[in-house]
Amino acid sequence: MSKFPPARVRAQMPCRAGVGLKAEHLRTILETDPDVGFFEVHAENYMGAGGPPHRYLTAIRERYPLSVHGVGLSIGADRPLDQDHLRRLRQLVDRYRPALFSEHLAWSSHDAGFLNDLLPLPYTDETLARVIKHVDQAQEALGRQILLENPSAYLAFAESTYAEPEFIAQVARRTGCGLLLDLNNVHVSSINQAWDPIAYLDAYPLRQVQEIHLAGFAPDADEQERPLLIDAHDRPVSHAVWTLFAGVVERIGPVPTLIEWDTDLPDWPTLKAQADQADRVMASVLRWLVLEPSSRPAALP
Amino acid sequence: MLSRGHTDTPFAMRLAAFAEALLDPTIPPPEGLIGPDGRPSAKRFAVYRNNVVLGLVETLKAAFPVTRRLVGDDFFAGMARVHVARAPPASPVMLDYGAEFADFVGRFEPAATLPYLPDVVRLERAWTEAYHAAEALPLSPGMLTEIPQEDLLRARLLLHPSVRMVRSAFPVVEIWRMHDQVEALRGVDLGRGGEDALIARPKHDVELRSLPPGAADFVEALLARATIGEALARGLSADSRFDPAGGLIGLARANLIVGVGVGVRRDDATTSSEAA
Numbered sequence: 001m002s003k004f005p006p007a008r009v010r011a012q013m014p015c016r017a018g019v020g021l022k023a024e025h026l027r028t029i030l031e032t033d034p035d036v037g038f039f040e041v042h043a044e045n046y047m048g049a050g051g052p053p054h055r056y057l058t059a060i061r062e063r064y065p066l067s068v069h070g071v072g073l074s075i076g077a078d079r080p081l082d083q084d085h086l087r088r089l090r091q092l093v094d095r096y097r098p099a100l101f102s103e104h105l106a107w108s109s110h111d112a113g114f115l116n117d118l119l120p121l122p123y124t125d126e127t128l129a130r131v132i133k134h135v136d137q138a139q140e141a142l143g144r145q146i147l148l149e150n151p152s153a154y155l156a157f158a159e160s161t162y163a164e165p166e167f168i169a170q171v172a173r174r175t176g177c178g179l180l181l182d183l184n185n186v187h188v189s190s191i192n193q194a195w196d197p198i199a200y201l202d203a204y205p206l207r208q209v210q211e212i213h214l215a216g217f218a219p220d221a222d223e224q225e226r227p228l229l230i231d232a233h234d235r236p237v238s239h240a241v242w243t244l245f246a247g248v249v250e251r252i253g254p255v256p257t258l259i260e261w262d263t264d265l266p267d268w269p270t271l272k273a274q275a276d277q278a279d280r281v282m283a284s285v286l287r288w289l290v291l292e293p294s295s296r297p298a299a300l301p
Numbered sequence: 302m303l304s305r306g307h308t309d310t311p312f313a314m315r316l317a318a319f320a321e322a323l324l325d326p327t328i329p330p331p332e333g334l335i336g337p338d339g340r341p342s343a344k345r346f347a348v349y350r351n352n353v354v355l356g357l358v359e360t361l362k363a364a365f366p367v368t369r370r371l372v373g374d375d376f377f378a379g380m381a382r383v384h385v386a387r388a389p390p391a392s393p394v395m396l397d398y399g400a401e402f403a404d405f406v407g408r409f410e411p412a413a414t415l416p417y418l419p420d421v422v423r424l425e426r427a428w429t430e431a432y433h434a435a436e437a438l439p440l441s442p443g444m445l446t447e448i449p450q451e452d453l454l455r456a457r458l459l460l461h462p463s464v465r466m467v468r469s470a471f472p473v474v475e476i477w478r479m480h481d482q483v484e485a486l487r488g489v490d491l492g493r494g495g496e497d498a499l500i501a502r503p504k505h506d507v508e509l510r511s512l513p514p515g516a517a518d519f520v521e522a523l524l525a526r527a528t529i530g531e532a533l534a535r536g537l538s539a540d541s542r543f544d545p546a547g548g549l550i551g552l553a554r555a556n557l558i559v560g561v562g563v564g565v566r567r568d569d570a571t572t573s574s575e576a577a
Contacts, residue, residue, distance in 0.1 A: 048433025072393025
């Protein structure tokens, strides 16, 4: 077990839907105080010394719970974590005291520099030991529990000896980290790899989940005309992902759930409607579980 | 003593091959990266390649909107692609990416017909740096009048941390202001002489100014921690049209002075508190 307490318990994150904070929506948010559970930001966008981004984030932090999502730590790489980057992250979480801090099971830095994408790694004993070491180091450096997010995959490594949920379960068990379950990534990877997403979730340590991500994907095809889904975050959450979401909430109850929409941004009402839908799914599952067992929502698989 | 580094494990070799093929499309995807049938798939690897290269090109597009409009989307994307492949970001802090883009554009042969382009890139980069620079509280413009004349010339000024300058042999501020009016841009006289741009974010917004003659030398001297007297002399020797009083008062009125130190030539002796 980790010496760091579960982030959510410590920091009062509501089990509601939140959205990614975008500059385009700031004015509307600050002027209308919309009812959303929390906002999430990418850590690396707030690593300037000062300026408007910090001013806006401070204003948001005064009004809403905050989740900080790192995209640059390269936890899945073959080399030691970047100590300068760990220091920058520490500074950021000390300044904004977010309820949650998450990072990815992926790598992004190599000899050439920072490659700005969440790249996949093989799942072997060697990589497991490496990832465990890095998660331990990150939790030490930040002085808190971190959440680890499952990646979206377009291909697999032939040498992998662990299935992904098994690999993630090992990391969570041996580091005490929490998990960020990205259900769009589960769906995208399942289609791309011809996995069964339900079997994936059965093998996945759902009890460690402290946050869920939902997003839209872009459909494509590989050279043999097999479906190839791209984790594009450029459209509404798909029906398949809403269904997975309802199934997970049914098993573990409501969880802080983020709508990720990063490209081709919609107007605020469209984005807010996605968050409202996530709240409705969680509320209806809760009602069915607790109050009216006869009212099982149709959305459930 | 030699020890086994991380470079010779199967994992390390795997990522090295992956990273190399990402940035160089002439290298085939590494073996053993497979689709659901257990066979390799170039199209699947290409998703990562696109994410990396197009993602970084998008980052540069967003950071240099004026440059992009001056050369057009396609030319910009082609130019950015070459830069991305040669010089990917050094750190995960993407706000820093683009600091070397101006020098690259200056060496990029197909852009040689637009000799002012590197300076426009420098101006946009300075804008980004000013936007993200540290906060500092400007001193009130009247503060200068409270310093006795004999002390004033020996004083050193601390300018706002967002202050950046771009000195160009071209009318770079005019080009920047005209960038979205193609017709007006054609009317800019490139031979009319250079412009010195001062970029800063004293309060909420980034501000851009074209400096009068000699003022850039004056500000450069101040940034290099010269005394006000030395800096004024530098401005006058650079250009006889330099207006010493105007230069100094202009900085104060633009809210760009955040500290005044009198006497001691130690960097840490110049703090805003001494102005009180």
